[in-house]
Amino acid sequence: MLRRCAAAxxxxxxxxxPASATAAAKTxxxxxxxxxxxAIAGDRFEIQGGTMAAGKTGNAAVxxxxxxxxxxxxxxxxxxxxxxxxxxIKAPNKPDPPMQWELRITASLAGADFDRWWSDLExxxxxxxxxxxxxxxxxxxxxxxxxxAAQEIPTLxxxxxxxxxxxxAS
Numbered sequence: 001m002l003r004r005c006a007a008a009x010x011x012x013x014x015x016x017x018p019a020s021a022t023a024a025a026k027t028x029x030x031x032x033x034x035x036x037x038x039a040i041a042g043d044r045f046e047i048q049g050g051t052m053a054a055g056k057t058g059n060a061a062v063x064x065x066x067x068x069x070x071x072x073x074x075x076x077x078x079x080x081x082x083x084x085x086x087x088x089i090k091a092p093n094k095p096d097p098p099m100q101w102e103l104r105i106t107a108s109l110a111g112a113d114f115d116r117w118w119s120d121l122e123x124x125x126x127x128x129x130x131x132x133x134x135x136x137x138x139x140x141x142x143x144x145x146x147x148x149a150a151q152e153i154p155t156l157x158x159x160x161x162x163x164x165x166x167x168x169a170s
Contacts, residue, residue: 028087032142035132035149036084037092042129043077045095046070048103049118059115061169065122065162072155083144115170122163130156 028036050069057063084091095103106118133156136149 027142028089028145029141032136032140032145033089035136035140036080036087036089036145038096038132039148039152040077040080040084041092041094041096041099042125043073043080044092045099045103046073046125047077048095049106049122052103052107053114053118056110056114057118058111059166059169061162061166062115062119065119065159065166068162069122069159072159076152076155080148083148087142087144112170116167119163119167119170123160123167126156126160126163130160 046069050066050073053066054063054070057066081091083089094100102121106114106121109117130153133149133153137146137153140146140149
């Protein structure tokens, strides 16, 4: 009797868990979900690009930027993935196709051409990231995702400054 009761509790728990994850996902607006999944894809892009840049460049400013991006976006990715799991949002496991294309183009370059291209890419990317995070902070509806965006803005501004310095040194 106890075994059947325990088995029934496990089965009910298994049925209820996905339903509660689905319910949690429904409390997230399309804007919030898009911001979170884009941020996760962007973190993956920055980690891959930063790793590539750290290995390809001889420019100290570019290397500093690359190492900082890998470190900070690894932390950001971990936090964003935890939020996505908690809210039942499917997280992308790689950068978006346009980001992948940018990584392929960047990988084909070398020397000063690489340094200039990649640094400029990071300047433009971080301007866009700051705008997206600011919009989410202001207009998002999910407090957890809004807070995540707000926490990212100072780091993204630091990255933009480092990218501008790397571009100037290229």
